[in-house]
Amino acid sequence: MEPRQSGNKGVTGISGLRGPRSVMPVIKPKNLKETLNRLWSYFRSEKKLLFIVFLLILISSGLGLLVPYFIGKAIDTMYLGKMAVNFKGLGIIIGILTVVYIMDSLMSFLQDWIMAGISQRIVFNLRETLFAKLQNLPISFFDVHTHGEIMSRLSNDIDNVSTTISQSTVQLMSSAINILGSFIMMLILSRILTIASMVTIPMVLLMTRNVAKRTKVLFKEQQSILGNLNGHIEESISGIQVVKAFNNEDKVIEKFHDINSGLCEVGIKAQIWSGYIMPLMNVINNIGFGVVAVLGGILAVKDMITVGVIASFLSYSRQFSRPLNELANTFNTIQSGLAGAERVFEILDEEEEIEDLKDARELENVKGEVVFNKVTFGYNPDFPILEHISFKVEAGSNIALVGPTGAGKTTIVNLLTRFYEITEGEILIDGKDIREYSRDSLRKCFGMVLQDTYLFSGTVKENIRYGRLEASDEEIERAATMARADEFIKKMPKGYDTVLGEGGLNLSQGERQLLAISRAILANPSILILDEATSSVDTRTEFKIQEAMVKLMKNRTTFIIAHRLSTIKDADIIMVIDGGKIVESGSHNELMIKRGAYYRLYKSQFMNVIIEN
Numbered sequence: 001m002e003p004r005q006s007g008n009k010g011v012t013g014i015s016g017l018r019g020p021r022s023v024m025p026v027i028k029p030k031n032l033k034e035t036l037n038r039l040w041s042y043f044r045s046e047k048k049l050l051f052i053v054f055l056l057i058l059i060s061s062g063l064g065l066l067v068p069y070f071i072g073k074a075i076d077t078m079y080l081g082k083m084a085v086n087f088k089g090l091g092i093i094i095g096i097l098t099v100v101y102i103m104d105s106l107m108s109f110l111q112d113w114i115m116a117g118i119s120q121r122i123v124f125n126l127r128e129t130l131f132a133k134l135q136n137l138p139i140s141f142f143d144v145h146t147h148g149e150i151m152s153r154l155s156n157d158i159d160n161v162s163t164t165i166s167q168s169t170v171q172l173m174s175s176a177i178n179i180l181g182s183f184i185m186m187l188i189l190s191r192i193l194t195i196a197s198m199v200t201i202p203m204v205l206l207m208t209r210n211v212a213k214r215t216k217v218l219f220k221e222q223q224s225i226l227g228n229l230n231g232h233i234e235e236s237i238s239g240i241q242v243v244k245a246f247n248n249e250d251k252v253i254e255k256f257h258d259i260n261s262g263l264c265e266v267g268i269k270a271q272i273w274s275g276y277i278m279p280l281m282n283v284i285n286n287i288g289f290g291v292v293a294v295l296g297g298i299l300a301v302k303d304m305i306t307v308g309v310i311a312s313f314l315s316y317s318r319q320f321s322r323p324l325n326e327l328a329n330t331f332n333t334i335q336s337g338l339a340g341a342e343r344v345f346e347i348l349d350e351e352e353e354i355e356d357l358k359d360a361r362e363l364e365n366v367k368g369e370v371v372f373n374k375v376t377f378g379y380n381p382d383f384p385i386l387e388h389i390s391f392k393v394e395a396g397s398n399i400a401l402v403g404p405t406g407a408g409k410t411t412i413v414n415l416l417t418r419f420y421e422i423t424e425g426e427i428l429i430d431g432k433d434i435r436e437y438s439r440d441s442l443r444k445c446f447g448m449v450l451q452d453t454y455l456f457s458g459t460v461k462e463n464i465r466y467g468r469l470e471a472s473d474e475e476i477e478r479a480a481t482m483a484r485a486d487e488f489i490k491k492m493p494k495g496y497d498t499v500l501g502e503g504g505l506n507l508s509q510g511e512r513q514l515l516a517i518s519r520a521i522l523a524n525p526s527i528l529i530l531d532e533a534t535s536s537v538d539t540r541t542e543f544k545i546q547e548a549m550v551k552l553m554k555n556r557t558t559f560i561i562a563h564r565l566s567t568i569k570d571a572d573i574i575m576v577i578d579g580g581k582i583v584e585s586g587s588h589n590e591l592m593i594k595r596g597a598y599y600r601l602y603k604s605q606f607m608n609v610i611i612e613n
C-alpha cells in the first residue's frame, strides 16, 4: 500500500514545481514562529477533532505498514520449497490484506471528512475577522493599498491558507509516521539492507538542492512578470473607456503580448528545470532499489534472509523514500500557506481608526454650529495641507468652499467627519470638541451628497434606504418625491423595486445624484456636505437637482464644495481656500467689492457663464 497522497497529486519535486500551484514560487513567511503561533490560535478550538484525525492517521499508517510484511509472508508461505503452493496460508493472508485495505480506505475517508470541516471553519473565521477588520480601518489605509491588493489578501492568500490546512496537515502527519514506521520495519527486517538503502539519501539531497536553487530564481522572475501582467489586465479593464476613446486598443494588446511572451519564456524554463527533479529522483531511487535487490539476493543465496523478507524490505524502502520526496513538496505548500497567513495577519495588525475615548459621549440633538479652531492637518504629517485654519459657521447657514483644484476643500470636510484626524487645533460642533464624542454618533449628524454617488447593487428602494435603515417604504417614497427622484423611478420597469446594475451604472449621473439626495433627505442629518458635480447634466435635470438641494439645505448647516455659480452666489458665506489657508471669506457681494482672490477666481471661472447668460 502506498503512503497517503496529498490532494495536490500533480505537484512533485522539491519546489512544488508542477500542477496548479507549481506556477507560483514559494514565497517564504518572514516570521515563521510568530505566524505559526498565531495560526495555531485558530486551530485551538479544533484541538479535539485534530487529535481524532491524528489517531485515524496513526491507525491507517499502522495498517499500511503491515501490508509489505504480509506480502513478504505471502511469498514465503506460498513457496514451500517443492514447488507446492500453500493455498490455506495464502488465503488467510489475502483475507487479512483485504480487511487492511478496506480499513485504510475508511480511515482516509474519515480523515478527509473531518479535515474538510476543520479547514473550512478556520478559514471562515479568518475571513470574517479580516473583513470586519477592513470595516474598522481608517480611510488612510485604503489610500495606500490598492483594491486589487486587498482583494488578493481576502481571496488568494486565504485560499492558500485553506489549501495548506486541508492538505498539508494530514500529509505532514502521515508522511512523518510512514517514514518513521518504514524505517523501524526496515531495521527489524535487515540492518545491512537498511544501511545500503540509505546510501542514496545524500545524492537526493544534493541533487534537489542544486535544481531548487535554479528554479527558485526562475519562479521569482515568473511571479514578478505575472504581477505585471495582472496589473496591465486590471488597468486596461478599468480604463477600457479611455482605451477605446483614444483608439489605443492595439497598443494595449501589444503591451500585453510583450509581457505575456516574457511570462511564457520564463515559464517554460522554470517548468523544464523543475521537470528534471522527478526523473532524476526516480533514477536515484531506482539505483538504491537495485543496490538493495542485489545485496538482498546475495544474502538470500547465503540463506541469511528469505525472498519474502527482500520483497517486504523493498516495499518498505519505497514507503520510506516516497513520503520523503512528498515532504519536500508539502514543505513548499506549507511555506506559501504560511506566507499567505502572514499577509492576512499584516492587515489584522494594521492600526484601526483611533479608538473613541473611553468616556466618549454620544453627540445628540445637534443644532449645527461648526467651529474650526487653528486646525492643522496633512495626509503625511510632515507636509501639512491645511495650516492653522479657523472659521465659524452658524447653525443652519450654508457655506460654500471655493478655490483652485487641490486647495484643500475636500480635506476640510474629511476632517469634519473624522475620516482623518487633525494634527493640531480643534473642531467644535455646537461648542463640543468632536474628538470627545463617539465616531458613530458624530457621523450620524452628517449627510453627504458626493460628486460620484456610489450605489450598491440592489433595488432603488434599498439604495435610498441606505440613508436610514429602519425607514419604511412610505418614508422612502416621500423622500424620493421631495427630491423629485420619483418621476424617473416610476418610469423604471419595476419602479422602486428595479434592480440597479453594479454601482448603479445603468443610471445617468443626474439620476444617481437625485437618488443620493433622496438618501440624504431620508437620513435627515443636522449637517450636510454637498460636493457639487463638476460635469454638467442637462438643464432640466440640473434644475431638478438644484431644487432638491435647496429643499435639503433648508434649516441645516451645509458645507458645499461648490462649482455652480448659482450655488456660490446664494451661499451665506463663501470661503476661498488656497494653498491650505483661508484667503478670504464673506458673502458674494462683500467679496466682489473687495476685488481680491474671490473676484479673480470668479472672473476666471465664471465670466464666460455670465457673458453667455
Ligand SMILES: Nc1ncnc2c1ncn2[C@@H]1O[C@H](COP(=O)(O)OP(=O)(O)OP(=O)(O)O)[C@@H](O)[C@H]1O
Pocket: 143, 379, 380, 385, 403, 404, 405, 406, 407, 408, 409, 410, 411, 412
Ligand atoms: N488621500 C490623500 N492622501 C494624500 N494626499 C491627498 C489625499 N487626498 C488629497 N490629497 C492632497 O491634498 C491636497 C488637497 O486635496 P483636496 O482633495 O482637499 O483638494 P480640493 O480642494 O478638494 O480639490 P478639488 O477641487 O480638485 O477636488 C491635494 O494636494 C491632494 O493631492
